[in-house]
Amino acid sequence: KAGVTQTPRYLIKTRGQQVTLSCSPISGHRSVSWYQQTPGQGLQFLFEYFSETQRNKGNFPGRFSGRQFSNSRSEMNVSTLELGDSALYLCASSPRDSKNSPLHFGNGTRLTVT
Amino acid sequence: TQLLEQSPQFLSIQEGENLTVYCNSSSVFSSLQWYRQEPGEGPVLLVTVVTGGEVKKLKRLTFQFGDARKDSSLHITAAQPGDTGLYLCAGVWVVDTGNQFYFGTGTSLTVIP
Numbered sequence: 001k002a003g004v005t006q007t008p009r010y011l012i013k014t015r016g017q018q019v020t021l022s023c024s025p026i027s028g029h030r031s032v033s034w035y036q037q038t039p040g041q042g043l044q045f046l047f048e049y050f051s052e053t054q055r056n057k058g059n060f061p062g063r064f065s066g067r068q069f070s071n072s073r074s075e076m077n078v079s080t081l082e083l084g085d086s087a088l089y090l091c092a093s094s095p096r097d098s099k100n101s102p103l104h105f106g107n108g109t110r111l112t113v114t
Numbered sequence: 115t116q117l118l119e120q121s122p123q124f125l126s127i128q129e130g131e132n133l134t135v136y137c138n139s140s141s142v143f144s145s146l147q148w149y150r151q152e153p154g155e156g157p158v159l160l161v162t163v164v165t166g167g168e169v170k171k172l173k174r175l176t177f178q179f180g181d182a183r184k185d186s187s188l189h190i191t192a193a194q195p196g197d198t199g200l201y202l203c204a205g206v207w208v209v210d211t212g213n214q215f216y217f218g219t220g221t222s223l224t225v226i227p
Binding site: 056 | 156157
């Protein structure tokens with residue numbers, strides 16, 4: 001079974017631009033979550049989508065948005081990029097809602113804002 | 115403030131040594147998960163502990179969930195260079211809007227051959 005796929009692996013953007021990241025979850029997984037990982041803050045939760053609906057949202061500004069399609073693939077968009085948005089963005093999918101359900105992570109998109 | 119605090123933040127040890135990583139919180143969780151992340155990759159689940167006081171062993175790794183389901187520890191016996199990586203604990207809350215995961219600050223482990 002294919003794992004979680006994130007594209008692209010690397011991105012370099014300049015301040016003020018916008019960016020779209022893509023995530024394909026494991027087949028059959030309906031929950032997709034996005035995390036931002038930085039050395040100083042660790043893994044910070046952005047949002048979670050389930051059956052095309054945003055179900056939970058972290059404490060990030062409105063410049064960060066996402067969506068999920070009917071095939072469970074998800075995209076994350078960041079508008080008006082700032083230097084502080086440089087980070088590894090991780091997508092994770094999960095099969096069900098139970099205390100034993102793990103997160104299956106992709107290998108991330110490394111975003112550098114200059 | 116972080117919901118889950120891990121200690122130590124960094125650990126560098128010689129091959130063959132033992133070590134323990136701690137994950138502490140003032141909150142009660144439905145379960146707690148441990149992940150390991152290697153450079154250039156996403157975190158990979160090592161174990162899920164569900165019951166207070168539960169101990170799980172995975173080869174040389176021993177995981178324990180606190181009696182009150184607020185904290186956990188990871189003990190590695192006879193560490194090997196292949197154990198090098200970032201270890202993350204994650205507290206899980208099962209709520210009506212789905213599972214909520216709160217990750218610890220991480221412990222970066224380097225095992226020197």
